[in-house]
Amino acid sequence: MTPRQTKAQERRRKINIMVKKNDVFLLAGIALLSGVIFAVMALTGISRGSGGKLLAEVTIDGRLYGEFPMYEDTVVDIDEPLGHNTLVISDGQACISEADCPDQYCVRHRAVSKTGETIICLPHKLVVEIKAYGKVSVGADIDATAQ
Numbered sequence: 001m002t003p004r005q006t007k008a009q010e011r012r013r014k015i016n017i018m019v020k021k022n023d024v025f026l027l028a029g030i031a032l033l034s035g036v037i038f039a040v041m042a043l044t045g046i047s048r049g050s051g052g053k054l055l056a057e058v059t060i061d062g063r064l065y066g067e068f069p070m071y072e073d074t075v076v077d078i079d080e081p082l083g084h085n086t087l088v089i090s091d092g093q094a095c096i097s098e099a100d101c102p103d104q105y106c107v108r109h110r111a112v113s114k115t116g117e118t119i120i121c122l123p124h125k126l127v128v129e130i131k132a133y134g135k136v137s138v139g140a141d142i143d144a145t146a147q
């Protein structure tokens with residue numbers, strides 16, 4: 001083996017190492033990117049696992065009444081001047097089990113469980129909306145500006 005060949009081999013090895021380094025950066029970049037995409041999906045509620053971080057937001061006449069986590073089974077008696085509704089959260093689903101409104105539309109409405117789904121009681125001006133945790137403050141800000 002002449003010294004010249006050794007040098008050539010040395011150079012080739014360096015190139016190989018550089019390529020490998022670039023591969024590592026590429027892989028790291030892809031991993032980072034998929035991590036970011038996953039985080040964005042989780043925040044926007046695109047990726048919905050059962051018992052995900054959702055809440056039922058109750059507004060009455062455009063005013064926030066309360067927010068109730070969807071992963072906790074709860075019964076909320078909503079007594080307001082406009083009327084009475086009972087919100088039930090059970091197994092990650094929210095429904096109105098009882099109301100003294102004349103149309104009973106909210107009681108007959110199927111249970112909601114996904115981001116953006118709503119139950120509306122028109123006579124009581126009550127809205128139950130399923131929201132993802134990350135979006136709550138944004139939605140509240142938009143509502144506040146709109147009014």
Ligand SMILES: [Zn+2]
Nearest residue numbers: 099101106121
């Ligand atoms: Zn109703």
